[in-house]
Amino acid sequence: MVNLTINGLHISVKEGTTILDAARKLNFKVPTLCNHPDLCVAGNCRVCVVEQLSAKTLVASCATPVTENMQILTNSLKVRTARKHIIELLLSEHKADCTKCYKNGFCELQSLANEYSVGDHVYIDLVPIHAHKIDKTSPSITKDDSKCIRCQRCVRTCAELQGVNALTVANKGKEMKISSFFDKPMHEVICTNCGQCINRCPTGALVERNYIEEVWEEILDPNTHVVVQTAPAVRIGLGEALGLNPGQRVTGKMVAALKRLGFNSVLDTDFTADLTIIEEGTELLGRLKRALVDKDPTVKLPMTTSCSPGWIKFIEHAFPEFLDNVSTCKSPQQMFGALAKTYYAQKKGLDPKKVVSVSIMPCTAKKYEADRPEMRSSGFKDVDYVLTTRELARMIKQAGINFDMLEDMKYDSIMGQSTGAAVIFGATGGVMEAALRTVYEIVTGREVPFNGLNIIPVRGMDGVREASILIENCKPEWAFLNGVEVKCVVAHGLANARQVMKNVRDGKAVYHFIEVMACPGGCLGGGGQPIPTNEQIRKKRTEAIYAEDMGMPIRKSHENPEITAIYKDFLGEPNGHKSHELLHTHYTVRRSY
Amino acid sequence: MKSSALKRVDLIFESVNVREILDKTLKRKPEEIIQDVLDSGLRGRGGAGFPTGMKWKYTAAEKNAVKYIVCNADEGEPGTFKDRQILDEVPRKVFGGMAIASKAIGAKIGYVYLRGEYKFLVPKLQEEMEIFHAMMKEMKHDFRLELRLGSGAYICGEESALFESIEGKRGEPRNKPPYPTTSGLFGMPTSINNVETLVYTVMICKYGADYFHKLGTTDSRGSKVFSVSGDTPKAGIYELELGMTVERFVEEFGDGDTKAVQVGGASGFCVPRKKFRDTIIGFEGVPTGGSMKLFNSSRSMYNVLHNYLDFFTEESCGQCTPCRVGCQQLLLGVEAVKRGERNSRYLDELVKLAGTMKISSKCGLGQSVGNAFKSIVENFKEEIIY
Ligand SMILES: Cc1cc2nc3c(=O)[nH]c(=O)nc-3n(C[C@H](O)[C@H](O)[C@H](O)COP(=O)(O)O)c2cc1C
Numbered sequence: 008m009v010n011l012t013i014n015g016l017h018i019s020v021k022e023g024t025t026i027l028d029a030a031r032k033l034n035f036k037v038p039t040l041c042n043h044p045d046l047c048v049a050g051n052c053r054v055c056v057v058e059q060l061s062a063k064t065l066v067a068s069c070a071t072p073v074t075e076n077m078q079i080l081t082n083s084l085k086v087r088t089a090r091k092h093i094i095e096l097l098l099s100e101h102k103a104d105c106t107k108c109y110k111n112g113f114c115e116l117q118s119l120a121n122e123y124s125v126g127d128h129v130y131i132d133l134v135p136i137h138a139h140k141i142d143k144t145s146p147s148i149t150k151d152d153s154k155c156i157r158c159q160r161c162v163r164t165c166a167e168l169q170g171v172n173a174l175t176v177a178n179k180g181k182e183m184k185i186s187s188f189f190d191k192p193m194h195e196v197i198c199t200n201c202g203q204c205i206n207r208c209p210t211g212a213l214v215e216r217n218y219i220e221e222v223w224e225e226i227l228d229p230n231t232h233v234v235v236q237t238a239p240a241v242r243i244g245l246g247e248a249l250g251l252n253p254g255q256r257v258t259g260k261m262v263a264a265l266k267r268l269g270f271n272s273v274l275d276t277d278f279t280a281d282l283t284i285i286e287e288g289t290e291l292l293g294r295l296k297r298a299l300v301d302k303d304p305t306v307k308l309p310m311t312t313s314c315s316p317g318w319i320k321f322i323e324h325a326f327p328e329f330l331d332n333v334s335t336c337k338s339p340q341q342m343f344g345a346l347a348k349t350y351y352a353q354k355k356g357l358d359p360k361k362v363v364s365v366s367i368m369p370c371t372a373k374k375y376e377a378d379r380p381e382m383r384s385s386g387f388k389d390v391d392y393v394l395t396t397r398e399l400a401r402m403i404k405q406a407g408i409n410f411d412m413l414e415d416m417k418y419d420s421i422m423g424q425s426t427g428a429a430v431i432f433g434a435t436g437g438v439m440e441a442a443l444r445t446v447y448e449i450v451t452g453r454e455v456p457f458n459g460l461n462i463i464p465v466r467g468m469d470g471v472r473e474a475s476i477l478i479e480n481c482k483p484e485w486a487f488l489n490g491v492e493v494k495c496v497v498a499h500g501l502a503n504a505r506q507v508m509k510n511v512r513d514g515k516a517v518y519h520f521i522e523v524m525a526c527p528g529g530c531l532g533g534g535g536q537p538i539p540t541n542e543q544i545r546k547k548r549t550e551a552i553y554a555e556d557m558g559m560p561i562r563k564s565h566e567n568p569e570i571t572a573i574y575k576d577f578l579g580e581p582n583g584h585k586s587h588e589l590l591h592t593h594y595t596v597r598r599s600y
Numbered sequence: 601m602k603s604s605a606l607k608r609v610d611l612i613f614e615s616v617n618v619r620e621i622l623d624k625t626l627k628r629k630p631e632e633i634i635q636d637v638l639d640s641g642l643r644g645r646g647g648a649g650f651p652t653g654m655k656w657k658y659t660a661a662e663k664n665a666v667k668y669i670v671c672n673a674d675e676g677e678p679g680t681f682k683d684r685q686i687l688d689e690v691p692r693k694v695f696g697g698m699a700i701a702s703k704a705i706g707a708k709i710g711y712v713y714l715r716g717e718y719k720f721l722v723p724k725l726q727e728e729m730e731i732f733h734a735m736m737k738e739m740k741h742d743f744r745l746e747l748r749l750g751s752g753a754y755i756c757g758e759e760s761a762l763f764e765s766i767e768g769k770r771g772e773p774r775n776k777p778p779y780p781t782t783s784g785l786f787g788m789p790t791s792i793n794n795v796e797t798l799v800y801t802v803m804i805c806k807y808g809a810d811y812f813h814k815l816g817t818t819d820s821r822g823s824k825v826f827s828v829s830g831d832t833p834k835a836g837i838y839e840l841e842l843g844m845t846v847e848r849f850v851e852e853f854g855d856g857d858t859k860a861v862q863v864g865g866a867s868g869f870c871v872p873r874k875k876f877r878d879t880i881i882g883f884e885g886v887p888t889g890g891s892m893k894l895f896n897s898s899r900s901m902y903n904v905l906h907n908y909l910d911f912f913t914e915e916s917c918g919q920c921t922p923c924r925v926g927c928q929q930l931l932l933g934v935e936a937v938k939r940g941e942r943n944s945r946y947l948d949e950l951v952k953l954a955g956t957m958k959i960s961s962k963c964g965l966g967q968s969v970g971n972a973f974k975s976i977v978e979n980f981k982e983e984i985i986y
């Protein structure tokens with residue numbers, strides 16, 4: 008233990024603790040900007056500087072470990088003066104058009120400026136000198152360098168958590184900025200659109216492309232029929248975005264709010280999550296059969312999931328040789344979109360031209376996914392608009408809805424019914440668990456051998472989690488699987504995904520089934536979820552999602568009655584002709600830079 | 601001839617038998633070598649002036665199997681050109697110093713990080729390295745050198761940015777602690793020394809610690825190579841005993857009309873005529889990595905300052921706020937004052953800002969911008985304003 012004093016108070020902390028954390032233990036708040044609990048220490052914004060008695064310079068409290076008998080002042084005159092100067096410097100290079108900014112009220116620089124009552128613009132305004140252009144080329148992410156304070160949280164996110172390195176530092180001195188490969192626009196680089204950078208940007212430099220106005224126009228147009236689908240993780244994140252504590256489940260209130268907003272029909276992506284399990288599970292069993300029985304050398308195993316569009320774009324860039332290993336199933340969002348303008352329109356007697364399909368997603372990559380040219384199998388753009396959890400929260404506020412006071416409501420029908428297996432899609436490991444619950448039962452006729460259907464080994468926050476399940480006493484038609492130990496792996500965060508794929512490529516690991524979610528924590532930590540995020544918050548959201556599962560009357564996808572009905576009435580059989588037409592897709596090889 | 605003639609020294613360029621010195625030194629115990637360097641009072645000649653023996657002692661104390669010795673030959677400080685001459689004339693002494701350091705700290709690999717613009721020295725250095733490697737083999741001393749070239753960024757002379765650069769990353773300074781002696785190149789304990797520093801260690805091993813210790817003053821032992829430029833009839837490289845006043849220096853090198861001397865380059869201090877007499881060149885007064893630039897009355901100190909600030913706005917790595925934005929504000933600020941767009945009180949605001957940069961920047965670059973800024977603005981205020 009190391010002993011020190013902070014503002015005269017004694018504290019004893021573990022060796023290696025930073026001054027910042029020691030100060031927090033004593034309930035002294037030291038402001039920070041570049042620091043983020045998910046990322047390595049940068050120490051570049053310098054707003055966290057504190058005075059260490061006897062040292063010549065101030066020290067960055069986030070980057071400096073405590074030493075024995077250190078005497079620290081967090082609010083001395085020297086510290087206050089420097090800190091004010093630093094905040095003013097940041098403001099001088101930051102385009103402070105706060106009232107017009109999408110991040111107004113959510114900006115860390117803005118609140119710091121308010122706290123320190125700066126803003127009388129002592130220094131020369133550098134914004135016109137640099138004349139940065141706003142990059143709006145990506146359907147998911149808007150990048151405005153004039154709001155950037157060079158804290159490099161986004162660079163570290165893209166490198167450390169995602170292993171993508173689409174964002175990087177370029178130039179030096181006054182020209183230093185956050186750039187991309189050859190300063191190309193965001194839609195031309197290897198950005199996966201995951202939006203993790205947005206979740207960590209302290210200002211409005213990186214924000215989602217928002218489609219709020221477009222959606223309002225559709226809702227308020229009397230000639231359209233607007234259906235909305237809500238992804239599993241949104242019902243966990245929305246409350247947080249509206250000021251509730253992390254991990255509060257607000258499914259019923261969310262449905263009520265969407266109805267109040269004026270959507271014609273409030274439906275559930277969870278329905279197509281269940282459908283995904285049937286399609287993907289069938290595909291996996293088909294691949295296993297071709298490999299084990301037909302000895303077909305062309306069959307690709309391991310098979311990977313395909314619901315995370317950040318993961319899809321990543322593998323297209325980084326491991327194009329593995330594209331045939333990716334399940335051909337569209338993501339639940341896109342399955343839903345294709346069905347909304349076919350099955351749903353038919354059942355409701357609607358002209359599909361008049362159906363507008365909107366999805367509410369915890370994700371920014373979904374915006375890009377909806378724009379893919381191959382996502383038009385209904386004959387129209389399958390999903391017209393994608394809004395993030397944050398955008399929905401904003402619409403609810405704009406509409407003057409008192410969210411807290413809403414009475415719970417139920418999803419509309421058809422395509423509104425779902426299961427506990429579908430809702431856990433929102434957590435890392437959830438697709439794997441849902442798939443195993445169904446596949447195991449199809450093959451053996453028995454429930455998965457885990458207490459209460461809870462497949463604990465695939466759950467949790469470790470970046471890569473392996474599990475295997477021994478198949479025994481199969482039904483006669485699946486006898487070839489007797490004694491097979493199905494090997495699975497779950498990865499979340501693309502840096503972990505890269506490691507798993509490298510191991511597969513180099514023959515260091517052998518699996519049958521791989522689940523990848525691009526975002527840390529899975530969708531509940533998605534790039535469209537409430538800000539801030541950290542592991543503790545993501546754990547709270549995870550607990551909530553498993554509680555939601557436990558609360559569902561049906562917890563296995565194949566038992567969803569609406570699923571049985573859609574195969575009977577419309578699709579025919581899993582992986583059948585119609586399914587292939589509407590619910591499956593293909594991928595594109597992309598360059599590695 | 602004036603009575604105050606400077607004491608010339610000839611240690612750095614003196615032709616010596618490096619093999620003989622190494623033969624003797626590499627047989628000694630590391631602690632003995634380090635003790636000698638400590639006793640000599642040698643402080644780093646790259647600018648920061650950290651006692652070289654301490655640096656070696658700390659690195660030697662680390663338990664890691666892999667350690668490095670790095671020779672900082674990035675020589676980026678404006679007005680400094682002595683390392684180039686040393687590498688050109690006595691490369692064997694530089695490598696010899698690295699061999700001594702390797703023995704002292706327990707390193708098997710040494711890196712020479714050469715300023716990109718000194719590419720023309722590469723063939724010569726490579727040739728010399730081959731001879732050196734053969735010599736190491738004969739002496740059965742397990743030590744190899746690697747040569748790396750910079751790409752023209754001043755910041756890559758800062759030790760931790762230099763490591764990043766060798767590691768193939770963007771040349772940005774790291775947080776300290778940890779210091780290089782515990783976690784330097786590739787995360788291993790590293791001693792990084794300036795070219796000139798390394799040569800002095802060879803001469804200390806040859807002549808003994810005492811010989812060096814007797815030269816100079818209490819705070820600044822020994823001699824130092826100066827790069828003299830500006831308004832002087834005697835521009836060039838001179839090795840002088842430390843401890844002289846600026847006045848003596850100007851007597852020797854001035855053109856009779858010297859109004860200021862910039863000691864230590866862009867990151868150093870500007871000494872105006874009225875302070876020549878009381879200012880000692882050395883760690884007790886104004887330290888320098890070697891750059892000595894003289895200005896006569898024909899020079900506009902506004903232009904001098906502008907030039908330095910221009911340099912820093914370009915050469916800051918740009919990662920930390922006080923330095924990246926501060927440099928731009930100082931530059932634009934003095935321009936605005938000059939043009940009359942801001943009144944002279946704004947200069948006081950800027951001096952305060954320079955103070956904040958000094959205490960809150962992440963590395964030595966940002967921390968030293970204020971040196972030139974304050975000393976020029978405070979001593980030549982009229983020239984800045986009018
Ligand atoms: C911006 C900056 C540039 C530097 N450039 C050099 C350089 O070109 N050469 C050098 O020897 N030291 C340079 N230094 C100092 C080094 O960081 C380091 O202190 C030095 O190499 C240590 O060697 P010494 O102890 O022998 O002086 C620079 C420091 C800073 C902050």
Ligand code: SF4
Binds near residue numbers: 967
């Ligand atoms: S002080 Fe300047 S050069 Fe040093 S880390 Fe900060 S921005 Fe980079």
